[in-house]
Amino acid sequence: MTTLNGKPNTLADVLAIVAEAGLTASRKRDLISAINRLCEMAGRTPSDMPAEASALRAELRKILPARFGVSAKTFSNQRSLLAAALRQAGALDDMGRGFARRHPSWGPLMQAVGADTQLDDGLAAFANWCARSGISPDEVTDESMKLFAIWLETRTHCLKPRDVVRRTPLLWNRAGATIDGWPKTRLSPVSFRGPRRRLAWDDxxxxxxxxxxxxxxxxxxxxxxxxxxxxxxxxxxxxxxxxxxxxxxxxxxxxxxxxxxxxxxxxxxxxxxxxxxxxxxxxxxxxxxxxxxxxxxxxxxxxxxxxxxxxxxxxxxxxxxxxxxAKLPPVPFDLTPKNKALLRQLESDGPRAGLLFLPETLLAKVASEMEAPRLPFVEGQVAIAIDIQLACPLRPQNLSNLHWRRHFLEPDGPKGRLLLHIPAEETKTKRQDLTVEIPEDVARRLRWYRRHMLPRVGGDPNGFLFVTKNGDPKSQETLTQQIIETIARHVGVHMTPHQFRHFVATIYLDANPEDHQTAQAILHHASAKTTLIYAGSASRRASRAYGKILFEQREQLELARRGKKAGPRRAIN
Known part of the structure; x- marks a missing residue:
C-alpha cells in the first residue's frame, strides 16, 4: 500500500484499507462499489485517482452523471459513500454536524440564529469547526477564517468549499449586527482571486x-x-x-x-x-x-x-x-475541438433524445408542482429557452433580451401562428430582420409559460420573457449559466446556448447535405462561408453517402451474380 505521511495516496489505497476494516460485509461492499463506480465514470482507475480532498474534488466535478444514466440522487449517495470510505481511511475529517449546538459557548449562539435559516445553515460549518478546534466565539478572528478555509479545502468532502468560506464572513457580520449576544468582532471579506496579471483600465x-x-x-x-x-x-x-x-x-x-x-x-x-x-x-x-x-x-x-x-x-x-x-499561424477555418466533441456526443440517440425532449420533460415537472410553495421557476425558464434555441437558434444576447411585445407577433390571434421577429438593428450583421415561425408545440408551451408562470414572480406577460425572482430582466450571463447547468444535470453534456447553433446546423445538413442555403438562413448568417464553419466537417456526411452507394452497388452485383449462379447467400455468423 502506498501512503503519503501515513495517509492513503490514491483510492486504491482507500480500497485496501476499507477491505481490511472492521465493517460489516454489506457496508464494505457499498463503499467499494461506490469508489469503483465513481472511478469508472471519471475514466480513471483507483490506482491513479487521488485520495487528497482538493484534487479528488476537482476530478469528481468533471463527472456529469446523466451521461452514464445515473440520477442526481444516486450520484449524491455515491459521493457520500466515497466520503465515508475516505474518513475510514483517515483521508478526511468528520464535519462534526451539530457539534456547535451541544457546545457550552457556541450552543446559545446557534440557537439564537435558528429562526433565520440563512444564518443557521450558512454559519453551521464554521461554528462546528471552531467548537471542535477549541476556538470560542470571542476568539474568532480573520486568522480563524484562514485556518477554516484550509481545513475545509483539504480535509473535508465539501462540494464548494470556497463558496462556504466567501459566505461565512458576510453572515458572521450580519449576525453581529442583528443577533443579541453575538460577538461584535467583524470579519474581513474573503477573496480567492489571484493577483491581477494585467493593468486595470484605470491604472x-x-x-x-x-x-x-x-x-x-x-x-x-x-x-x-x-x-x-x-x-x-x-x-x-x-x-x-x-x-x-x-x-x-x-x-x-x-x-x-x-x-x-x-x-x-x-x-x-x-x-x-x-x-x-x-x-x-x-x-x-x-x-x-x-x-x-x-x-x-x-x-x-x-x-x-x-x-x-x-x-x-x-x-x-x-x-x-x-x-x-500575417506571420501569426492562421486559425483553422473549422469548429473548435470542444464543439466537435459536443456534436459527437449528441450523435448518440440517448443524449440527443434527452436534449430534444428536455423542454417537454422540464415543463411537465413544473406543471405538476404549480401549487407547491416553491415553484421550480428556473427550470421552467430554462425549458422555454432551450425550446426556443432548438426551434430557432438565436445568439445568446438575443435570447436573453426576448420581449413579448417587441419580438413576438400573433397574426392570426392568440391561438394561431406565433412569429418571432428580431429587428435588423438587434442582429449581429445589422443588415436584415430575422423573422421565424415558431413550431406549434413550442408556441403552446411558450404561451402556457407566459400565462401561468411569469405572473408568479411578478413578471409582465407582455414584457421580458426571462426574469429574476423579483420580476426584473435576467442577465445574459445568469441565463447562460442556468442553461448549461440544467443540460449537464439532465442530459450529461456541457452545452452553451451558442452551441445550439452548431447542433441545429448539423441536424439540418445531416438530413439535407447539399442545402447550405437553408442552413445559412436558419443561422441568419451574412456569409455562406460562415455557415460551413457552424456545420462542421462534411467528411462524415460524405462517408455516409458513399457507404450508401457502396451498399447499393454490392446489392446490385449480388443480384446479378445470383441470377447466374443459384444458391443462397451465406451469412456471417
Whole structure:
C-alpha cells in the first residue's frame, strides 16, 4: 500500500484499507462499489485517482452523471459513500454536524440564529469547526477564517468549499449586527482571486485612456461625411467595441510588463510602433507555444485598425503591420475541438433524445408542482429557452433580451401562428430582420409559460420573457449559466446556448447535405462561408453517402451474380 505521511495516496489505497476494516460485509461492499463506480465514470482507475480532498474534488466535478444514466440522487449517495470510505481511511475529517449546538459557548449562539435559516445553515460549518478546534466565539478572528478555509479545502468532502468560506464572513457580520449576544468582532471579506496579471483600465495613463476613448467613440459613431480616406464608415457593434477596448488595455499592459513605464504608454500610437507591435504579438504567440491563437489574430486586427483609422499611419506603415500580423499561424477555418466533441456526443440517440425532449420533460415537472410553495421557476425558464434555441437558434444576447411585445407577433390571434421577429438593428450583421415561425408545440408551451408562470414572480406577460425572482430582466450571463447547468444535470453534456447553433446546423445538413442555403438562413448568417464553419466537417456526411452507394452497388452485383449462379447467400455468423 502506498501512503503519503501515513495517509492513503490514491483510492486504491482507500480500497485496501476499507477491505481490511472492521465493517460489516454489506457496508464494505457499498463503499467499494461506490469508489469503483465513481472511478469508472471519471475514466480513471483507483490506482491513479487521488485520495487528497482538493484534487479528488476537482476530478469528481468533471463527472456529469446523466451521461452514464445515473440520477442526481444516486450520484449524491455515491459521493457520500466515497466520503465515508475516505474518513475510514483517515483521508478526511468528520464535519462534526451539530457539534456547535451541544457546545457550552457556541450552543446559545446557534440557537439564537435558528429562526433565520440563512444564518443557521450558512454559519453551521464554521461554528462546528471552531467548537471542535477549541476556538470560542470571542476568539474568532480573520486568522480563524484562514485556518477554516484550509481545513475545509483539504480535509473535508465539501462540494464548494470556497463558496462556504466567501459566505461565512458576510453572515458572521450580519449576525453581529442583528443577533443579541453575538460577538461584535467583524470579519474581513474573503477573496480567492489571484493577483491581477494585467493593468486595470484605470491604472493606465490618463492620456492613453483619453486617446482610446476618442478612438472608440469614433468607431461607435463614425462621421460618414469625414473627408479623410482612412476614416471609418461603418459603426462597430457594442460587443466589438468592448472587445477592442479590452485589446487596447491588454496590449498596453504587455508593454508595461516588458519594461515600459506606464506614463510612457501615452497614446494608441505607442501600441502600433513597429517594434512594440511585434512585442505585443510575440507575447501572445508565445503564450500558446506557437500554436494558432484566435485572440492574438483578433488583437492584431484591432491594432491595425487603430493605425489605419486613428493614428494617421501611412498606407505603407499599415501594410507593414498587416504583413507582421500575417506571420501569426492562421486559425483553422473549422469548429473548435470542444464543439466537435459536443456534436459527437449528441450523435448518440440517448443524449440527443434527452436534449430534444428536455423542454417537454422540464415543463411537465413544473406543471405538476404549480401549487407547491416553491415553484421550480428556473427550470421552467430554462425549458422555454432551450425550446426556443432548438426551434430557432438565436445568439445568446438575443435570447436573453426576448420581449413579448417587441419580438413576438400573433397574426392570426392568440391561438394561431406565433412569429418571432428580431429587428435588423438587434442582429449581429445589422443588415436584415430575422423573422421565424415558431413550431406549434413550442408556441403552446411558450404561451402556457407566459400565462401561468411569469405572473408568479411578478413578471409582465407582455414584457421580458426571462426574469429574476423579483420580476426584473435576467442577465445574459445568469441565463447562460442556468442553461448549461440544467443540460449537464439532465442530459450529461456541457452545452452553451451558442452551441445550439452548431447542433441545429448539423441536424439540418445531416438530413439535407447539399442545402447550405437553408442552413445559412436558419443561422441568419451574412456569409455562406460562415455557415460551413457552424456545420462542421462534411467528411462524415460524405462517408455516409458513399457507404450508401457502396451498399447499393454490392446489392446490385449480388443480384446479378445470383441470377447466374443459384444458391443462397451465406451469412456471417
Amino acid at each position: 493606465l495613463s490618463e492620456s492613453f485612456r483619453r486617446d482610446a476613448e476618442a478612438y472608440l467613440g469614433k468607431r461607435a459613431a463614425p462621421d460618414i461625411f469625414h473627408e479623410e480616406a482612412a476614416a471609418p464608415r461603418r459603426p462597430l457593434a457594442p460587443n466589438t467595441l468592448r472587445q477592442q477596448r479590452e485589446h487596447l488595455r491588454l496590449a498596453a499592459s504587455v508593454l508595461v510588463e516588458v519594461g515600459m513605464a506606464v506614463a510612457d504608454v501615452a497614446s494608441l500610437a505607442d501600441l502600433v510602433e513597429r517594434e512594440r507591435f511585434k512585442t505585443i504579438l510575440r507575447h501572445y504567440h508565445g503564450q500558446q507555444n506557437g500554436k494558432p491563437n484566435a485572440f492574438a489574430v483578433a488583437l492584431a486586427k484591432t491594432l491595425v485598425q487603430v493605425a489605419k483609422h486613428h493614428v494617421g499611419a501611412s498606407a505603407e506603415q499599415v501594410a507593414d503591420l498587416k504583413a507582421l500580423a
